[in-house]
Amino acid sequence: MTHKVLLLPGDGIGPEIAAQAARLLKACQEAGLDIEVEEGLVGGSAYDVHGEPLPAETLEKAKAASAILLGAVGGPKWDKLEDLSKRPEKGLLGLRKNLGLFGNLRPAMLYPQLASAS
Numbered sequence: 001m002t003h004k005v006l007l008l009p010g011d012g013i014g015p016e017i018a019a020q021a022a023r024l025l026k027a028c029q030e031a032g033l034d035i036e037v038e039e040g041l042v043g044g045s046a047y048d049v050h051g052e053p054l055p056a057e058t059l060e061k062a063k064a065a066s067a068i069l070l071g072a073v074g075g076p077k078w079d080k081l082e083d084l085s086k087r088p089e090k091g092l093l094g095l096r097k098n099l100g101l102f103g104n105l106r107p108a109m110l111y112p113q114l115a116s117a118s
Contacts, residue, residue, distance in 0.1 A: 002034045006065035008058070011044040011088055014071020021069050042095070043073030043088035053091030059098055
């Protein structure tokens with residue numbers, strides 16, 4: 001079974017992070033895992049090329065993917081966009097809405113001094 005992975009580098013530090021993810025995926029392929037990797041545009045990088053933070057092509061690739069690895073979206077370059085529907089963050093929100101997703105997984109640490117505050 002082929003696992004389809006969509007790599008969305010996005011903006012800011014995202015392309016740097018995505019490049020390392022691509023290296024890892026390539027190593028997995030070389031080790032014999034059946035992984036098909038595609039890339040797409042989202043966020044400010046998509047806006048710069050297509051005028052939209054979530055192009056239809058990216059959304060279709062996302063719907064067909066087994067997994068999506070997203071770098072980051074947004075940055076100072078797009079802070080002054082007057083049309084709020086074109087802001088880079090709308091790309092991420094569009095992915096969440098269309099794919100029925102609702103949250104991020106992020107590392108968290110509970111400091112002992114704050115344990116009683118939660």
